[in-house]
Amino acid sequence: MSRRADGRADDEMRPVRITRGFTDHPAGSVLVEFGQTRVMCTASVEEGVPRWRRGSGLGWLTAEYAMLPAATHTRSQRESVKGKVGGRTQEISRLIGRSLRACIDLAALGENTIALDCDVLQADGGTRTAAITGAYVALVDAVAFLNERGKLADPQPISCAIAAVSVGVVDGRVRLDLPYEEDSRAEVDMNVVATDAGPLVEIQGTGEGATFARPTLDKMLDLAALGTTRLFEAQREALDTPLRAAD
Amino acid sequence: MSRRADGRADDEMRPVRITRGFTDHPAGSVLVEFGQTRVMCTASVEEGVPRWRRGSGLGWLTAEYAMLPAATHTRSQRESVKGKVGGRTQEISRLIGRSLRACIDLAALGENTIALDCDVLQADGGTRTAAITGAYVALVDAVAFLNERGKLADPQPISCAIAAVSVGVVDGRVRLDLPYEEDSRAEVDMNVVATDAGPLVEIQGTGEGATFARPTLDKMLDLAALGTTRLFEAQREALDTPLRAAD
Amino acid sequence: MSRRADGRADDEMRPVRITRGFTDHPAGSVLVEFGQTRVMCTASVEEGVPRWRRGSGLGWLTAEYAMLPAATHTRSQRESVKGKVGGRTQEISRLIGRSLRACIDLAALGENTIALDCDVLQADGGTRTAAITGAYVALVDAVAFLNERGKLADPQPISCAIAAVSVGVVDGRVRLDLPYEEDSRAEVDMNVVATDAGPLVEIQGTGEGATFARPTLDKMLDLAALGTTRLFEAQREALDTPLRAAD
Amino acid sequence: MSRRADGRADDEMRPVRITRGFTDHPAGSVLVEFGQTRVMCTASVEEGVPRWRRGSGLGWLTAEYAMLPAATHTRSQRESVKGKVGGRTQEISRLIGRSLRACIDLAALGENTIALDCDVLQADGGTRTAAITGAYVALVDAVAFLNERGKLADPQPISCAIAAVSVGVVDGRVRLDLPYEEDSRAEVDMNVVATDAGPLVEIQGTGEGATFARPTLDKMLDLAALGTTRLFEAQREALDTPLRAAD
Amino acid sequence: MSRRADGRADDEMRPVRITRGFTDHPAGSVLVEFGQTRVMCTASVEEGVPRWRRGSGLGWLTAEYAMLPAATHTRSQRESVKGKVGGRTQEISRLIGRSLRACIDLAALGENTIALDCDVLQADGGTRTAAITGAYVALVDAVAFLNERGKLADPQPISCAIAAVSVGVVDGRVRLDLPYEEDSRAEVDMNVVATDAGPLVEIQGTGEGATFARPTLDKMLDLAALGTTRLFEAQREALDTPLRAAD
Amino acid sequence: MSRRADGRADDEMRPVRITRGFTDHPAGSVLVEFGQTRVMCTASVEEGVPRWRRGSGLGWLTAEYAMLPAATHTRSQRESVKGKVGGRTQEISRLIGRSLRACIDLAALGENTIALDCDVLQADGGTRTAAITGAYVALVDAVAFLNERGKLADPQPISCAIAAVSVGVVDGRVRLDLPYEEDSRAEVDMNVVATDAGPLVEIQGTGEGATFARPTLDKMLDLAALGTTRLFEAQREALDTPLRAAD
Numbered sequence A, B, C, D, E, F: 001m002s003r004r005a006d007g008r009a010d011d012e013m014r015p016v017r018i019t020r021g022f023t024d025h026p027a028g029s030v031l032v033e034f035g036q037t038r039v040m041c042t043a044s045v046e047e048g049v050p051r052w053r054r055g056s057g058l059g060w061l062t063a064e065y066a067m068l069p070a071a072t073h074t075r076s077q078r079e080s081v082k083g084k085v086g087g088r089t090q091e092i093s094r095l096i097g098r099s100l101r102a103c104i105d106l107a108a109l110g111e112n113t114i115a116l117d118c119d120v121l122q123a124d125g126g127t128r129t130a131a132i133t134g135a136y137v138a139l140v141d142a143v144a145f146l147n148e149r150g151k152l153a154d155p156q157p158i159s160c161a162i163a164a165v166s167v168g169v170v171d172g173r174v175r176l177d178l179p180y181e182e183d184s185r186a187e188v189d190m191n192v193v194a195t196d197a198g199p200l201v202e203i204q205g206t207g208e209g210a211t212f213a214r215p216t217l218d219k220m221l222d223l224a225a226l227g228t229t230r231l232f233e234a235q236r237e238a239l240d241t242p243l244r245a246a247d
Helices: A087-101 A127-148 A214-240 B087-101 B127-148 B214-240 C087-101 C127-148 C214-240 D087-101 D127-148 D214-240 E087-101 E127-148 E214-240 F087-101 F127-148 F214-240
Strands: A016-020 A028-034 A037-047 A060-067 A112-122 A162-170 A173-176 A188-195 A200-207 B016-020 B028-034 B037-047 B060-067 B112-122 B162-170 B173-176 B188-195 B200-207 C016-020 C028-034 C037-047 C060-067 C112-122 C162-170 C173-176 C188-195 C200-207 D016-020 D028-034 D037-047 D060-067 D112-122 D162-170 D173-176 D188-195 D200-207 E016-020 E028-034 E037-047 E060-067 E112-122 E162-170 E173-176 E188-195 E200-207 F016-020 F028-034 F037-047 F060-067 F112-122 F162-170 F173-176 F188-195 F200-207
Touching: A016 A127, A016 A214, A028 A127, A037 A127, A060 A087, A060 A127, A087 A112, A087 A127, A087 A162, A087 A188, A087 A200, A087 B087, A112 A127, A127 A162, A127 A188, A127 A214, A162 A214, A173 A214, A188 A214, A200 A214, A200 B214, A214 B200, A214 B214, B016 B127, B016 B214, B028 B127, B037 B127, B060 B087, B060 B127, B087 B112, B087 B127, B087 B162, B087 B188, B087 B200, B112 B127, B127 B162, B127 B188, B127 B214, B162 B214, B173 B214, B188 B214, B200 B214, C016 C127, C016 C214, C028 C127, C037 C127, C060 C087, C060 C127, C087 C112, C087 C127, C087 C162, C087 C188, C087 C200, C087 D087, C112 C127, C127 C162, C127 C188, C127 C214, C162 C214, C173 C214, C188 C214, C200 C214, C200 D214, C214 D200, C214 D214, D016 D127, D016 D214, D028 D127, D037 D127, D060 D087, D060 D127, D087 D112, D087 D127, D087 D162, D087 D188, D087 D200, D112 D127, D127 D162, D127 D188, D127 D214, D162 D214, D173 D214, D188 D214, D200 D214, E016 E127, E016 E214, E028 E127, E037 E127, E060 E087, E060 E127, E087 E112, E087 E127, E087 E162, E087 E188, E087 E200, E087 F087, E112 E127, E127 E162, E127 E188, E127 E214, E162 E214, E173 E214, E188 E214, E200 E214, E200 F214, E214 F200, E214 F214, F016 F127, F016 F214, F028 F127, F037 F127, F060 F087, F060 F127, F087 F112, F087 F127, F087 F162, F087 F188, F087 F200, F112 F127, F127 F162, F127 F188, F127 F214, F162 F214, F173 F214, F188 F214, F200 F214
Parallel strands: A060 A112, B060 B112, C060 C112, D060 D112, E060 E112, F060 F112
Antiparallel strands: A016 A028, A028 A037, A037 A112, A162 A173, A162 A188, A188 A200, A200 B200, B016 B028, B028 B037, B037 B112, B162 B173, B162 B188, B188 B200, C016 C028, C028 C037, C037 C112, C162 C173, C162 C188, C188 C200, C200 D200, D016 D028, D028 D037, D037 D112, D162 D173, D162 D188, D188 D200, E016 E028, E028 E037, E037 E112, E162 E173, E162 E188, E188 E200, E200 F200, F016 F028, F028 F037, F037 F112, F162 F173, F162 F188, F188 F200
C-alpha cells in the first residue's frame, strides 16, 4: 500500500494531543491537536437558558465554532467585521452542539447553560471533528466543576464519550483523518460522530462533485470506527492526568 | 405491521405530485408535493458567475431555500425582517446546491449561473427532500431552455437524476418519508440524496438525543433506496408530459 | 377606442380569481390573481400585541409584503440574503396594514394580532392592489376562525369590504388595472384603496417624471371606482362559496 | 368659523421662513421653517451615478430624510444605532427624491448626482412637506453652483418650482398645514406635491382609521393649492435675496 | 511669530459662541460654535437606565455623536444607510459620555438617563471638543429642568464644569484649537478634556505618522489649559444669560 | 512601600513572554504574555490595498483586535453572533493600527497590505498594550518574510520598535502594568505607546469617575517609560532567538 504525503497509512490517524487547563477562566479549557490542526475548546457555565426553554427546569448546551482569521493558509475575513456568521460556521456550530447534547442529561443541570466555544487557532483539515473531540473533554471538566460546587441534580450526567473523525475517498482510496491537502481534493468526504459505547450520533457524507456506492460507505464507516477508538483512548488519557493547579 | 397515523406502511411514500410550468417567468418552475408538503422550485438563468469563479470559463449552480412565514403550523418570523438568514435555512440551501451540482457538468454552461429557489408554501415534514426532488425537474427545464437558445457547449450536461427522501426511527420502527407529526418525535432522522444510477450523493443522519447502530443505518439506507426509486419515476412522468404553452 | 396590448378596453379589469383555502395551516389563506399577477395572502392569528400596545386591551393587525425571487421577469435578490428589507417592500407592507386596519374594530380581538402575509408568486403589475384585495378575504376567514372559537368580543368586527386597484395614464390615455408592460412606461400611476360603502381609504398618485392636472385625477378616480366595484363582487363570490374541508 | 389652537384659520399656513446659505460646505444649504418645524436641506454634488445608471450619460438626483433624535417631543432612537433605516424614513426619502426629479432635466447634469439631505432639527408636523419645499431651493442653488463652473449641458435644467403641503380633516373640518397637535389626531391626512405651473406631482391621502368621500378629497385639494401658492411665493422671495458671501 | 492662515496667534482660540434654547423639545438644547465648526448638543431625559444598571438606584448619562452627511467638505455617507456606526463615531460618542460623567453625581438622578446628542451641522476641525464643551451647557440646563420638577435627590449634582480643546503640532509649531486645514496636516494631534477646578479628565495624544517628545507634550498641555480657561468663561456667560421663553 | 496583590512593586512589570512562530500559516505569528494576559498576534500579507489608497503605489497596514468569548472571567458574547463590532473593539483595533503605522515606511511595501490580527486568548488587564507589543514582533517577522522574497522596495522599512504599557492610579498610588484586579478599580487609567528611540506615539489617559492633576500625569509617564524599556528588551531577546523551522 502506497503511503500518504505525510507518511501515514490509509487507516492511520494523525498524532492527537489533548491539553487540559489550556486557559484559566472557563470551567473547562482544552487545546486539541490533530496534527497541525489546533482548536481551543472551552466550556463556560452560564446561568439561565434560552427563552424558549425557560420554566422547563431543564438545562441547555450550546456551541459556537469559529476560525481565527490567520488560521487558514490564506487569511480569511473576520465574521464580526462582515457583520454576519457564514453558513459553514453556523452548520458546524449546530453540529457540535447536537453531537455533545447526545451524551449529557440536561435535566441534571437545572436551568443553566453550558456554552462550548471552539476557536480554530490553526486549520489543517478536520477542524470540526477535532472540535467535537476536544469539546467533549472540556465538557467533562465543566461538569466536574459544577459537581464540586453542588450544582448538579445528578452527579453523573454524562452517559458516554463523544468523538468525531473525518474519512474520505482520495485518489480512489478510502482514507482516515484527512489533512487539508487531502480534504481539498477528496472525491467523497464524510464526518462521523460516535459514542464510545458503539452507536453513532451523526454521519454526514458528501460526494464532492462525485457520488459513492454503499460498499464505499461501509468501508468509510469501518475506518471511522478505528479512528474514534483511537480518539476515545486519547480523551481518557487526558482526563486521567491530574489538571495542573491554576498559577 | 401496525399502520402509521396516515395509514401508510413503514416503507411507503406519501403521494407525490410534480407540476411543471407552475409560474411563467423563470426558465424552470415546478410545484412539488410530498403529501401536504408543497414547495415551489424555480430555476433562473443569470449571466455571470460569483467573483471567485470569474475567468474560469465554468458556470455555477446555486440554491436558496426559504420558508414562507405561514407555511408552518405556527407562523414563523420572516428572515428578511430579522435581517439575517438562520442557520437551518443556510444549511438546507447549501445542501440543495451541493446535491444538484452533482448531476450537472458546469463547464457546459459557460460563465452563467443557474439559481434554484425553493420556497416552501406549506410545510409538513420533508421540505428539504421535496425541494431537492423538485429542483431537479426545474433544472432539467432550465437546461432545455438554454439548449433551445443554443447557449450550451454540451447539449446534454445532466448526467443523472437526483432525488432525496427522509427516513427515520419513530416509535422504534424504521420509517420512510416522515411527515411533521413523525419527524418532530423521531429518535433518528436521516436525509438521503441519491442518483438514479444507484450511488449516493449525500447522507445526513442524526440521532436526536439518541444514537443509532450500524444495522439501523443499513435498514434506513434500504428504505431510502425504495423511496428514491419511487421519486425517480415521478420525475420521469412529469418530464414526459408536454409542458403547457404559456397563456 | 383602440384596444390595449392584451385586448382590454381602457376601463376593463384583467380576469380576477380568488381561491380560498389555498393552504391549510393559517386561519385564512387565499390565492388572488389579477391576470398573470398571483399573490398568496394569509392571515395568521398570534397571541399578544406589539410592545407599545400592551396593556391597552386592543388587538393589532399587521402586514408583510414580499416578492419571491423568481416572481419577476428577471430574478431579484432575496431580501433575507441582502440582510435588509428594501424601501419599496416596507412601503407596500405599511400600505397593506393601514388599508386593512380601516375595516376592522381592533378592540374586538382583545390583545391578539392578525398577521397578514402577502407573498407574490408571480408579478405582472398591480401586486400591491391584488395583495390588499386578497388579504381582505383572508382576513374575513381569520375572523370567522376566531369567532368559531369564541375569541371575539364582537362577532362582527369587520365594518366594510376593502379592495384596491391601480389606474394610470399610459400613451396619454387613462387606463384601469395596469399590467407590468403598461405600468413600466406609465406617465402617471395611482393606487386607490376603497371601501364597498363608497368612501376611499387611501390614494397614492405619482407622476413618474411627469405631472398631472386635476381633471386627469378625477378621471382616474372614476375608473378606479369601476374597478373596485368589480373587485367587491369577486370577493363576495369567493366568500359565498363554501370553503372545502381540509383533506 | 372657530379658530384653530394656534389661532390660524382653516385655510391658513403657519409662518414660513426659508434661509439660504445656512451652512457653507454644500452647493446648496437651506433652513426651512413651517412654524416650529425646522428642516436643514442641503444639496451636494457628487461625481458619478448609481451603478444601474452608469454609461447612460444621464445624471441622477437622490434624497435622504432623517430626524435628529431630539427633534421630536420624546427622544427617538438613532437609526444608525438601530442599524437600519425605518420604513417611514425610507418612504419619505423616496417621496422627496421622486418629487424633485419631476422638475429637473437629469440629462443636463451629465453623469453626476445631486444628493439632497433633509435633516429635521425640530419636528412639529409637516416635516416631509417642509423638506420638499426647502430641498427645491437648495437644488436651485446647487444647479447655479454647477452652472457657474460650466458643468451643465443645459444652463436651465429646472422646468418648474416644486412645493408640498399637508392638508387633513381634524375635528370634522378640512384644514391646511397641520402641526403635530392636529396631525396626531387627524381623521384624514393628505400630502400634496405640486408645481408652480399648476399640475400635481404626487398626492398621498390616508384615512387614519377613517375613510373619506370624493367631495372631501376635492376640498382638500383646493386648500392644498392655496398652500402651495403661498409656498411658491416664499421660495421666490428667498431666491431673489442675494446669498451672503461665505465668511 | 508668524500668524496662522486665519490670522490667529498660536495660542489663540477661534471665536466661541454658545446659544442656549436652540430647539424647544429637549430639556437642554445648545448650539456651540468654534469658528466654522457648529454642533447642536441636546440633553434629553429618559425614564429608566440600561439593563445592566437596573435595580442599582443610580442614574446614567450616555452620549451619541454624529456628523450630518453634508457637514464635511465632501458629503459623507449616512451611517444609518450604511447600517452601522463607524469606529470614529463610536470612539467620540464614548469619549463624550465618559467626559461628562466625570462632573455629575449619577446617584442624584435616580434610575433615569440623560441622553446627550451631539450632531455636527458643520465641521471645520475640533468637532469632538466643541461637542463636549456644548454638551456640558445642555447638561446644566437639563439638570435645572429636572430640579424644577423636583426629580433630583440632590439639587446640585454637578461638581464642576467640563470643557475640551484640541492642540497640535503643525508646521513644527504647537498650536491651539486646530481648524480642519491645520488638523488634516498636523504632525501631532491631542485632545484635552479638563475641569474648571484644574485637573484633567482625559487626554488623547496621537502622533499622526510622527512621534512626539515629553517637552512637546508639556507645551501642548500648557496651551490646552489656556484654551479651556477661555471655554469655561464662554460657558459661564451663556449660562448667566436668561434662557428665552419658548415662543 | 506596600506590595501589590501579586507581590510586585509599583514600578514593576508582570513577567513578559514573547513566543515567535506560534502558528505556521501567517508571515508573522507571536504569542505575547503579560502575566496571565495572553494575546495571539499574527501578521498576514495580502495583495492590494483598500479602495481609497489604490493607485498611490503605497502599501497599508491595518489591525483587528478581538477577544475570544471565554477569554474573560465571565464569558462574553461573540461579536460575529451579535452582528456588529462593539465600540471598544473598534477603538482598540484603530489604536493598534495607528501605533504600528508609526514605525513602518508604507512606501516600501508597494500596493500590499499587512493585516495584524490580535486575538486575546486570555484577558487579565492590559490586553491592548500586550497586543501592540506583540504585533510589533509579528510585523518584524512579516517584513523579513517579504524581504526574503524580494518584495520590498526598501529592505529596512521599519524605523524603530514600538511597545505599549498601561499605567494607572490605584488605591492612590501610581502603578505600572495593571492586571484586571487593579484595572477594574483604577481611578485613573493611561495607555502609553512609545518608540525605542524615546518619543511617544500615543497617550490615552482617562479619569474613571475621577480627575488627575499634571504632576500625576508626569509620574505616570515616568513609570510608563520604565515599562516600555523593559518591553523593548523582551522584543529584542525574542527577535534575536532563531525562529524554529516549520515542521
